[in-house]
Amino acid sequence: MSDYCTLAVANPFQSPVLYVPETTSTMITARKLAEEGYPSGTIIRTDRQTAGKGRMPLRSWESPVRESLLCTIILRMPMPTGFTLRVGLAVAQTIDTFLPSAFTTKIKWPNDILSWSFNPKHADQSGKKIAGILCEAEGSFGSPHSILYAGVGINLFQTRFPSTISHKATSIALLNQTPPSCDAVMERYLHFLHESLDVASWQESISEKLVYRGETILFQAGDPEHKTDIEGIIEGIGPSGELIVSPTEQSKSKAEEVGIRCDDTGLLHLWSGEIPYPE
Numbered sequence: 001m002s003d004y005c006t007l008a009v010a011n012p013f014q015s016p017v018l019y020v021p022e023t024t025s026t027m028i029t030a031r032k033l034a035e036e037g038y039p040s041g042t043i044i045r046t047d048r049q050t051a052g053k054g055r056m057p058l059r060s061w062e063s064p065v066r067e068s069l070l071c072t073i074i075l076r077m078p079m080p081t082g083f084t085l086r087v088g089l090a091v092a093q094t095i096d097t098f099l100p101s102a103f104t105t106k107i108k109w110p111n112d113i114l115s116w117s118f119n120p121k122h123a124d125q126s127g128k129k130i131a132g133i134l135c136e137a138e139g140s141f142g143s144p145h146s147i148l149y150a151g152v153g154i155n156l157f158q159t160r161f162p163s164t165i166s167h168k169a170t171s172i173a174l175l176n177q178t179p180p181s182c183d184a185v186m187e188r189y190l191h192f193l194h195e196s197l198d199v200a201s202w203q204e205s206i207s208e209k210l211v212y213r214g215e216t217i218l219f220q221a222g223d224p225e226h227k228t229d230i231e232g233i234i235e236g237i238g239p240s241g242e243l244i245v246s247p248t249e250q251s252k253s254k255a256e257e258v259g260i261r262c263d264d265t266g267l268l269h270l271w272s273g274e275i276p277y278p279e
Contacts, residue, residue: 004044009187012194013041013073017186020044024051026072027134027151033074034138034147040076045069045186067158067171069182072151073193078142080197082241084111084135085206087150090192091131092209095154097188098172098180105130106211108275109243113154114211115170127211128170129277130155150193154185168277207236212275219245221260221273228258228273235267243270 004018011017016038023029023046030044048065080086085107092105092113099105099115103125106116113131117123131154139146155171156179173179196202207213213234220227232247245268247255255261255268262268 007045007183007186009183009190011041011043011187011190013043013190015039015041015043015074017190018042018044020046022046022048022050025049025151026070027136027149030072030074030149030151031138034076034149038074040074043071043073043186043190045071045182064158068156069152069154069185069189071186071189072149073190075148075150075197076146077148077197078144078146079137079148081239082202082206082237083148083150084133085109085237085241086196086199086202087133087135087152087193088113089202089206089209090189090196091133091152091154093192093196094185094189095130095172098185099175103175105209107206107209108211109237110241110274111135115175116211125170125175128168130170130172130175152189154189156180156182156185203237203239203241210234210237217245217275219243219270219273219275221255221270222258223272228254228260230255230260230268230270232268238269244268245270 004020007017007019009017026044026046033042049070088107088111092107095105102119102122103115103117106114108114111133112129115125115128115130117126134151136149137146157173158171159173161169216233219230221230222228230247230251232245232251235244235246238244247268252262260268
């Protein structure tokens, strides 16, 4: 306990809220805390990660010191259906709390949160990544002894980004001139996460926030090394959290070539891959 400070942040999981100024990644630290026996609902926050992890092995999560909310929560429970998306819903709802009325958030399947505005005058800050999620698990699927880890990075105080990502990244500070504190954001996140893990209507709530729903998109199925481009209309989220796409005839054939087949209604249920950001 001596390595960590305990924060005065309300936690509906009734577990410690810990802080360390710097760590390799909060995901790695959370795993160590779990090994030490910390209870379900324990969350660790840091100001700086020296080895932040992204969803893919070659991707990292980089953030200047004290400009993002960087945290991971330990959950000792069987994995709920759509776990990563439920965490994403909680993050999106959290950010919505602190945005002006001209903005909201959208969920970019599977694990990014985007800023969004229907007002053309805010187009320069719409559709940009404002948060990311990384979920990992220990134990077999459905086991009551599973340990889940939900890592979150929310862009909070950044007022500029490197030129390589400035076209696709934003922060709460760029949308709200008086951004909240990290602790205030984390407290709201814990509130919404506690709710989203139990809510029965998670699928509908996520589908409502799903970016590009009803639009034709290019989806890169599979992993980055063996991706298959699929064009089609996003229909929503399936019962297990998969992305449902109505493919073009050409894409249907391409999907079948790599073993992805349509259901009886002609829809694809996609379990891995991503919608690429515009360059």
